[in-house]
Amino acid sequence: MASSTDDSTPPDNMAPQPAMPEVNRLTAADITASLKAGFSDFLARPVMSGFFGLFYAVFGILFVWCLVWLGKIWMIIPAAVGFPLVAPFAAAGLYEMSRRLQKGENFGWSEILTVMANQRKRELGWMAFVTLFIFWVWTYQIRLWLAITLQKASFSDFEGFLNIVLFTPQGWTFLAIGTCVGAFLSAVLFSVTVIAMPMLLDRETNFVSAMLTSVRAVSENPVVMLGWAAIISVTMLISLAPAFLGLVFTLPILGHTTWHLYQRAVSPAEV
Template sequence: MTSGTTGTTPQNQQPPAMPQPQTVTAEDIRAALKAGFSDFLARPVMSGFFGLFYALFGIFFVWALLWMGKIWMIVPGAIAFPLVAPFACAGLYEMSRRLKAGTSFGWADILTVMANQRKREMVWMAFVTLFILWVWFYQFRTVLVITLQHAAFSDLQGFFEVVLFTSEGWTFVIIATLVSAFLATVLFSVTVVAMPLLLDREIDFVTAMITSVRVVKRNPVVMLGWGAIIAVTMTLSFVPAFMGLIFTLPILGHTTWHLYEKAVAPKIGS
């Protein structure tokens, strides 16, 4: 299997065939988790670097919202935070690919592959993700204004008191949860396989998204179960000031690569 990170497809070459989804089982997730943990142990410092970067970004994100007085954005931000992790995992995908192939690599190799993604289709995936997140925040704000229009709070504690101990707050929780669950499912479905697929092959981002959705459609219980594992694990990692992400993000990132290899049929000739 090749990484597909060395330029564009020549004009005289036939476009690649549509990647084919495969059946994924709970045993495949277990095996992928085992392989992901093994990859983390093989290069703990390099893997942990990506987790540390993501953790520091989370700390800065929360601090910026508090500084701007956008307290209401912390909750949808915390919900959406795990779903943008695939962008932070591009280097981890490449590490897992090279570890499986037995190819030696250093910092420059991994960072170069990541830098090259700006010339490829992953940039368009970033726009898609940002658009869905924008819709996410907008709907959260809209529901907040409609359901809690008479409530007043000046800090995060006051926000939770209104949400948890008033009838308007529970109305807000129910509506926001339903809408957020729908958008989370959409975002997860179009990205879970698309990110490693774009790193691995020379295809367009629309094909990558379609393939990702087809994988989820073919394996709804298993793939959404995997999404739940990601969400719960990363949410628990927030508790110690985001520092748990130093370990959990790399393991989940490496695991995602191995799960992608199970979920999408290899290229012809690979």
């Protein structure tokens, strides 16, 4: 007697998993073209784009102020250096703006903010967890190496902390170790998020597949992606100098550019 259930047929409630997208080869010309497109998106909606940069900058200023208020002077430099690690998640609204501009769609604040709010129901929330976890690891290891290398040092203000870090052998050791560990963590976070963040906003997929696709894009285009990471790092660090206010302009442009680079790095989603 034949079974009423065909073992070769999946249950109705099991949706087929989307295939992993194809990763394309990139060149320096792709970064140049993406930067031009990103700058064009910024100029198309400068107020809305600048709002996201301003929000990020104000959050950074308040974050540093809280560290001063709490007496965590030693955390200011690590926080300022590690703060750009969470920028990819902050750029979600910019990705959505670029997506709509690319399609020629009209949109306002409500459309963009609604899409951002809806991300809490999707996989982008898990990517936020990954990002914040790596940022937490960054701050924790800085505290660890600070205790090991500067255990006999004392400082009561930010200027005293700078003098110890910049003009003592123990401070140089702390900077060297912190730089190496920070570079490693930044490389890991960049590899798993640079393509994953815009990909999760653009198509229905899970965050693990998005991270794997991002890592593939970086591993198959190491020179180009390393160049893009260097551009992001230098631009963001320079933007922090004028009290974080440079981020009002640089964060939106980098966010829009990342969207266009993602479009070039990954094959379009199947309709």
